[in-house]
Amino acid sequence: MGVSPTQWIITAVVILGLLAFDFFFHVRKAHIPTIKESATWTSIYVSIAIMFGVFVWLTMGQKSGIEYYAGYITELSLSVDNLFVFLIIMASFKVPRADQQKVLMFGIVVSLIFRTGFIFLGAVLINSFAWVFYIFGVILLITAGNLLKPEKDEDDEDSSEANNFIIKLAKRFMHTTDYYDGDKLFTMENGRKAMTPMLLVMIAIGGTDVMFALDSIPAIFGLTQNTYIVFTAVAFSLLGLRQLYFLIDGLLDRLIYLKYGLAVILGFIGVKLILHALHENNVPFINGGQPVSVVEVTTELSLAVILVTLLVVIVMSLMSPKGRALTTIKNTRRHAKQYLDTGFEADPVIRDKNYRALIAEEQTLLGLPEKHRELIHDEDELLDLLDEAHATHERYVAENPERFTDGDPMSGKPRIDTDAYRRAMENPDAFEGHDHED
Structure with missing residues (x-):
């Protein structure tokens, strides 16, 4: 069923209206979203996407409805995977948490603009060739194969993402500062107008979004060639991404098998596209330019494969003890760095919260089975960070007695015995399991 220009216009106005509402009522004033706020608005945007799917189902037919849901779920899954990279970029640029919403909002708008362009370009190419x-x-x-490759070192990823070609060009042609001025994109330094890191990180996020679009658009065209469904599935998957980022921020590393699930999904859709290409074949050197009789994958089967794959990898990730250990190690490292970096988070309340999270994560590590606690043995940088964080906290308590009139609430909490782990790294056979200090 065709879509009238009026329906296109109304849909575009609704999406732009939701973006404007999100900006003026949530993003414009810098703040750190609470878990409750993030959960509420994530559920609202997901509900809107689901209700729109019902609208598509009722007005355009069952097949279109299934295509929309398959496309929406696929794009949302890819967007969650993209949040890993966003987290790395913002950490490398040390974006204050209160200002991260604006960066994400910019990334979403840029992504929607570029993906819309790619969608219409893809539609023209598909209809012509x-x-x-x-x-x-x-x-x-190829993308599915790349997802199966071993992960690069995190520090290498930080460097490559934060210092990509676009950033180098920006720094070359514009005077830049090394500090933030609130959420301003430009500031005055020594009488000259200068670009702040806020604009640089937005450029990095926007450039990364363009690369993501090159993968996600072919994926959804593998599920449907209806341009309206492709556009709306992509748009609604992006709308709730900002809230989802803050909701699952601490759990992103927990989904250790997500990339394998996405590899299966993208590989499946890739095969589906090639089978469809063979069915519609007009390439002269393949079967003499004649269509090839092959099995075509139905939309219903595509949706089932996507849902089952995601369900399996999410359950496996959440149930994996090793995944829990690796996640806790990564979060421990992150909170230690954030606590120590006063330029990243100068707010004492936020720093206290980071330190409390750090202590809680150490206690979680101490409660892990021995075979998984051994993962800490290879984390020499983490042990150094823990020593520095604890020493810094003790100095902070001593220098600010007015804030700790009843004593340090974190005093006496079990902590990892970093010296014992260092001894274990030097001589694993002599390690006697001295995991914590009292």
């Missing part, structure tokens, strides 16, 4: 399905299929298979 059937062989484009071969290219899209190969792109997805």
Whole structure:
């Protein structure tokens, strides 16, 4: 069923209205969203997306409805995976947490603009050249293969993301500062107008979004060639991304098998696209330019594969003891760095919260089975951070007695015995399991 220009206009106005509402009522004033706020608005945006799917189902038919839900779930899954990179970029630029909403909002708007352009370009290519399905299929298979490669070192990722080509160009042609001035994009330094890191991180997020679009658009075209469904599925998957970021921030590293699930989904859609290309074949050197009789994957099967794959990887991730240990180690490192970096979070309340989270994560590590606690043995940097964080906190308590009239509430909490772990790294056989200090 075709979509009238009026329906297109109304849909675009609704999406722009939701973005404007989000900006003026949530993002414009810098603040750190609470878990309750993030959960509420994430559920609202997901509900809006689901209700729109019902609208598509009722007005455009069952097939279109299933295509929309399959596309929406796929795009949302890819967006969650993209949040890992956003987290790395903002950590590398040391964006204050209260200002991260504005950066994410900018990234979402840029992503929507570029993906809309790619969607219409993809639609034109598909309608003109059937062989484009071969290219899209190969792109997805390559992407799936890349997801299965071993992860790069985190510090290398930080460096590559934060110092990419666009950033180097910006720094070359614009005077830049090394400090933030609230959420301003430009500030005055020594009488000259200068670009703040806020604009640089927005450029990095925007440039990364363009690269993500090159993967996500072929994926959804593998599920439907209806431009309206492609556009709305992409748009609604992006709308709630900012709130979702703050809701699952601490759990992102917990989904250790997500990339494998996405590899399966993208590989499946890639094969589906190539099968469809063979079915519609007009390439001269394949079967003499004639269509090839192959099995075509139904939309219902596609939706089932996507849902089952995501369910399996999420359950496996949440149930994995090793995943829990690796997540806690990463979060412990992150909170230690944030606590020590007063330029990142100068607010004493936030720093106290980071330190409390650090102590809680150490206690979680101490409660892990021995075979998983041994993962800490290879984390020499983490042990140094813990020593420095605890020493810094003790000095802070001594220098600010007015804030700790009843004594340090964290005093006496079990902590990792870093010296014991260092001895274990030097001589694993002599390690006697002295895990904590009293």
